[in-house]
Amino acid sequence: MTTPNHDADLEVLFEHALSLREDALEDFLNAIPRDRGNELRILLGANAAADSYFKDAFMQLHPEGSETGIPESDLEGERIAHFEILHELGRGGMSRVYVARDTRLGRDVALKVVRLSEVQNYKEFIRESRAVASLDHKNICGIYSTGFTDDDSGYIEMPLYQGSSVRELMNAAQLSAATVSSIVRQCACGLDASHSAGIIHRDIKPDNLFMEEDGTLRILDFGVARLEARIMTTAAGILKGTVSYMSPERFTNPPGGTEIDIWALGVTAYELTTGLKPFQGKSIAEVMASILNDELSGTSEMPQPLRFVIENCLRKDPKERFSGANEIESALDAGTNESEGFFSRIKGRFKS
Amino acid sequence: MSDSDEHRAMSNETVRLIASVREGDQQAQSELFTRLYDSLIKIARAERYRWQGNLTMNATAVLNEAYLKMTDGQAPTVNDRSHFLAIAGKAMRQILQDYARSKQARKRGGDLPMSSLDEVEEIPVFDSPHVMDITLAINRIEKEHPELVQVVECRFFAAMTIEETADALNVGLSTVKRRWLLAQSMLYSILSEEEES
Numbered sequence: 001m002t003t004p005n006h007d008a009d010l011e012v013l014f015e016h017a018l019s020l021r022e023d024a025l026e027d028f029l030n031a032i033p034r035d036r037g038n039e040l041r042i043l044l045g046a047n048a049a050a051d052s053y054f055k056d057a058f059m060q061l062h063p064e065g066s067e068t069g070i071p072e073s074d075l076e077g078e079r080i081a082h083f084e085i086l087h088e089l090g091r092g093g094m095s096r097v098y099v100a101r102d103t104r105l106g107r108d109v110a111l112k113v114v115r116l117s118e119v120q121n122y123k124e125f126i127r128e129s130r131a132v133a134s135l136d137h138k139n140i141c142g143i144y145s146t147g148f149t150d151d152d153s154g155y156i157e158m159p160l161y162q163g164s165s166v167r168e169l170m171n172a173a174q175l176s177a178a179t180v181s182s183i184v185r186q187c188a189c190g191l192d193a194s195h196s197a198g199i200i201h202r203d204i205k206p207d208n209l210f211m212e213e214d215g216t217l218r219i220l221d222f223g224v225a226r227l228e229a230r231i232m233t234t235a236a237g238i239l240k241g242t243v244s245y246m247s248p249e250r251f252t253n254p255p256g257g258t259e260i261d262i263w264a265l266g267v268t269a270y271e272l273t274t275g276l277k278p279f280q281g282k283s284i285a286e287v288m289a290s291i292l293n294d295e296l297s298g299t300s301e302m303p304q305p306l307r308f309v310i311e312n313c314l315r316k317d318p319k320e321r322f323s324g325a326n327e328i329e330s331a332l333d334a335g336t337n338e339s340e341g342f343f344s345r346i347k348g349r350f351k352s
Numbered sequence: 353m354s355d356s357d358e359h360r361a362m363s364n365e366t367v368r369l370i371a372s373v374r375e376g377d378q379q380a381q382s383e384l385f386t387r388l389y390d391s392l393i394k395i396a397r398a399e400r401y402r403w404q405g406n407l408t409m410n411a412t413a414v415l416n417e418a419y420l421k422m423t424d425g426q427a428p429t430v431n432d433r434s435h436f437l438a439i440a441g442k443a444m445r446q447i448l449q450d451y452a453r454s455k456q457a458r459k460r461g462g463d464l465p466m467s468s469l470d471e472v473e474e475i476p477v478f479d480s481p482h483v484m485d486i487t488l489a490i491n492r493i494e495k496e497h498p499e500l501v502q503v504v505e506c507r508f509f510a511a512m513t514i515e516e517t518a519d520a521l522n523v524g525l526s527t528v529k530r531r532w533l534l535a536q537s538m539l540y541s542i543l544s545e546e547e548e549s
Contacts, residue, residue: 011530018533043537050540054508057482062412062511 010036014043080149083111083157099160109144112156125154131199132222139190141210141218161218166209170272177303180272181332183209184309186217187265188328194222195258195325202255204264205245206271244277248292248316259318262325266313273302278314292316305331363424370423370432373439381439388443391418396447412511415440431519434512438502438520441510448487448509489542493535500535507532 013032017040020028025044029037078085083100089110090097100111114125129146136142144157166183169175175183187209194201201208201222210218247263250256270278279294281287296314299307309331315321322328366387372380395414419436486508494501506517507528518528 011527011534014534014537015530042541043534046537046541046544047533049544050536053482053540053543054486054536057480057486058508058511060480061483061508062410 010039013040017044018047080111080113080155081147083109083155085111100157102157108160110158110160112158113149114154114156122148122154129154129156131197135194135197135199135222137190137193139186139217139219140194140222141220161210161212163210163212165207165220166211166217166268166272167206169211170206170275174275175272177273177306180269180306182215183211183217183272184265184269184306185329185332187219187268188325188332190217190219191258191261191265191325192329194219195261200256200258201261201264203245204261204268206268209268243287243291244279246288246291247318249318251288251292257318258324259321262313262321262328263318265325265328266310266321269306269310269313270299273306273310274298305334359424363422366422366436367432370436373435374431384436384439385443385446387422388418388440389446391422392440392443392447395421411444411509415444415510434516434520437510437512437516438506441505441508441512444509445487445490445505448483449491452484452487485543486539489539492542493538497535497538500531500538503528503531504535504539 013036017025017028029040032040080100082102082104084103086099086101086108088096088098095112095114097110097112100109101107102109126146129143132140133143133146141158141161144159146154146156148154164172169179187204191201191204199222201219203221204219208220210220212218245264245267247256247260250260267278270276276298278296278298279287279290281290296311299311302310309322309328312320312322312331313328322331366384369380369384369387373384392414395417415437418440419433423432423436486504490501490504502521503517506512506520507514512520514525514528514532517532518525521528
């Protein structure tokens, strides 16, 4: 029987039912008219799965740049917890980064606001934040604190570094071999630490590497990159984002282990050295095909030890790649200290 | 009229329509809807050639482009944008629904005339099963729960925030949150019912 209050009733009852614990819920459902109770039971049963179903569908319809859940327009001038938002620094698929003033401590920080529309994302957000917070390394951008906003978003407070992203450096000028080596070496150093702690970055690329004015490299977006990658993977298994840095096994045998970061660092090093990506194509399908099938080319002109490092990061078979980021550091260190002879000596260990 | 004059006239007209929609003018609403329906298809088709390897159409990008094109930046208030997007969400839903139906009909061997919708066929999102299932399931709750459907049009099809949706529908934030939650569960329960039968 439809009453004028039909919808309003159902909305309010449903919201109330969602807030109840198991035994209280059962009492409540038994106390209201049976038809309504049964209707609510069905809706409550659908609620959990509906969340992720809609999330998947939403991501298919609005693969990026959509603002649902994140406060629209600018947060500039607004407050999140005890932070005053000063201006936007950049944005990603489901997040924005702002320069914010910590009003308690009176310092400026970088505040990343991440859209989290699902309960399960909250849990993952917390888990990922904890994992990253456990990393304390000079080449990894750390976390000061995390929290939630009033409207289904999470925030991560991070140090505000002075400098430029490696992408910006690369676009501004051709980088010297020494600079590229320094970037790759520091990134490998950070990856070595995170891999030892069991944390894979999953989105190493020039945009996620930041060089401070004193030359210290910081890997950005640990945890968030992982979270984003997982959430952006739709039910159809389509991974959003740039595939250019993805290793072959991510297409054939996902999700892949620490080797995927080694590969991505190889692609980054190649790009920093030549200005080009090693595997290219006009569409995602073509790029994937190239990553899977094409022989690596264009390294013969590269200076050592970069050539050696890049070739051994970009082996199609993950087992043939450097087995750890520490090997990249060793190769670069040895290359700076010794002559070419070193490479012919240790080259036997790797398939050439 | 030159191109830019024509463009200016169109955006003036859109801004006028949005203002009338805001005041509850039904006819303005249906006129804006018709314009958006055509405009969104046109933009989605053009987008197809500009994907650069993205596997799915970005509906948000299409909506934003429609907004910029049709208003020429003349409707600066957040409130105007919300009203525009709410109708755009309705148009987006209609486009997807018409497409799903014509596709089903063709599958059954129906002899339908080619329409402008056939040209969007190559856009993968139009074959995304979840999006299509949701689009079709909505019809089954529209008669009894029009308020829920409005929220789905805003939140799902137009990717509007809770604030924007509240603004466009002239209801409170908590009402939008409640309806969005209920609508999702209701649609999902319909879909899982269908799956079982």
